[in-house]
Amino acid sequence: MPQNKGPFYMTTAITYTSGKPHIGNTYEIVLADSIARYKRQEGYDVYFQTGTDEHGQKVELKAEEVGVTPQEFVDEVSTEVKRIWDLMNTSYDKFIRTTDNDHKKQVQKIFKKLYDKGDIYKGEYQGMYCTPCEAFFTPSQLVDGKCPDCGRECQPAKEEAYFFKMSKYADRLIKHIETHPEFIQPESRKNEMMNNFLKVGLQDLCVSRTSFKWGVPVDFDDKHVVYVWIDALTNYITGLGYDADGNNDEKFNKYWPADLHLIGKDILRFHTIYWPILLMALDIELPKQIFGHPWLLQGDGKMSKSKGNVIYADDLVKLFGVDAVRYFVLHEMPFEYDGVISWELLVERINSELANTLGNLVNRTIAMSNKYFDGVVNKTGADTTGSDANLDFDAQLKTLVTSVKQKVQENMKTLHVSYAIYNIFLLFKRCNKYIDETMPWVLAKDESQQERLQEVLYNLVESITIGANLLAPFMPETTDRILAQLYPDNPASGVRDFDDLGTFGLRESGIKVTKSPEILFARLELEDVLKQVEELQKAQEETEDVYPEVEKKSEITIDDFDKVQIQVGEVLKCEPVKKSKKLLVSQIRVGKEIRQIVSGIANYYKPEEMVGKKVAVITNLKPCKLCGVESQGMILAAGDDKGNLSVMTVDKDIVSGSEIC
């Protein structure tokens, strides 16, 4: 067993439960999992926490839309998140929910503690308020000075709120960041935080809200709920059993301070400024490192949100398998800048690295062992005896294979996960080259070379064993599958201690490999994949986005409705409006009169299609000019999110001019 290197506490951000997580969110948990597994392999006592952030206005609204309680809503989403995390084969030790009772209790205690201490005080939140939306916005959120949701004017307004005295601890934090260069990673992020916030002076942070109810109530002032900062960030300590009164759980004493908070680059500010200051106020040690990872973007336009084809982990796993997806996101994601995911890239990576380099290597090695020695792998010591050092293939192979462990260690120390994987694959590539150098099929033809041939195959199986063990944190299932084939009678015997991965030759002679090698990763045809993707997306559209999102208007009375006059009109004539691409102008008989009405339907109806239709017309709308053509009313039509449009016609034949009500 590797020696115990001590506790290692790491966390991911907790996922917000306003909707289903897509591959971008999934990236983080896979990255975190590979680090956790790696640290365990190295001998650390790892505690790996993830979870869901479940309060707030957005959840409240979403739940209302769907017609369930917020609790019911988050229960479902949280379960879904957990399901996906499990699907990705992630090895978290704790899944915390901010709706957990013990968490909520501590949030209240922490809030009170900070209030009693004087670090939280009651004040007024000032912002731009949109009355119909009942929401506050900051000036920077406004679009052209108007509400980003509904586009209406906003008014400056005030709301009672509790504030946290950020500035009090700013100097201490600046000093900490300056003396701990590893605290914020990547380093360029550190500069952003310093330059944009710390150096220009911190504003106090609003930590409570009265505008929504779905949150942890402030126990001494129940108009307020605790706002996201204190509610969500504290999960990192409450999950370990922190107690504001000092009765901490053993786990907290053992694992805090956290060794690593892994988060997306978008929430670095909260974790590198608010969170440390919160901890300072609570007199708790700061975490050792915060890593803001970049994003996996959908690059080539073939997977854009506007097209409704967002990638979900489920689909990827269905198409490629868990480890292929893990490999892709880990390998493609650089350390500092955003990575790109596309179907083309996925297929390319899977084919060239997983199927060709790794899968084929394992397959050909096993096939030869069976073909030449009935599956038995023996170490004979018959190495290359040539005097030319350049021809000493065995030594070269062994040197490379045994050097990878250290490279992986170096890469992982700085969280350069993609480099670590790259280095492991160099090992497999070297093995393929070794086969070409030693040419086992030539040795097989020569009776006197039997021992040499055995040694060659032994070296391959041993090398692959080491590579498979190094791969375990990143592609655990693949490691198991390889070892199951190389050690079919006792796969566990193929598992090595991390400390032994720099040593060559630990496999005992006489062990057989499997008789029936299984393809690890099948080669894919891009065309087939794209076809399957299309089918999946069709299915997705049918189940998910069938109903358009319609913004709710405020309630009206029957009298309000009565103000609108709607009548049946028969389209007599219809032609395009010359200056416009979208407009058609119709002559419509409404009872005795004939009206000219302009409508934005040219993309959906040809003028001749309109003629003869009996449509619903608003007849008391104030006339106006569209593209220079007067319109005396409006044809009613239904439109969805996807650009479909249908004019409202009457079901039975009814005389034009009849009133609709």
Added chain:
RNA sequence: GGCGAGAUAGCUCAGCUGGCUAGAGCACACGGUUCAUACCCGUGUUGUCGUGGGUUCAAGUCCCUCUCUCGCUACCA
């Protein structure tokens, strides 16, 4: 607007404190091989190192100008 980062082969990038003919992977071409998932191995092509100027015996590598791209710019969980 402010602060910061970057611009190197068709694509993704490496090139530390300036030093001899600018690199890797993928892609492409050719050759080899047949144990293997038409796979693997080898060789090779392509670059005015964003623009213009400067420092130097010597500059992707340092300084200045300009152009372009990207990140951050405080209460969205």
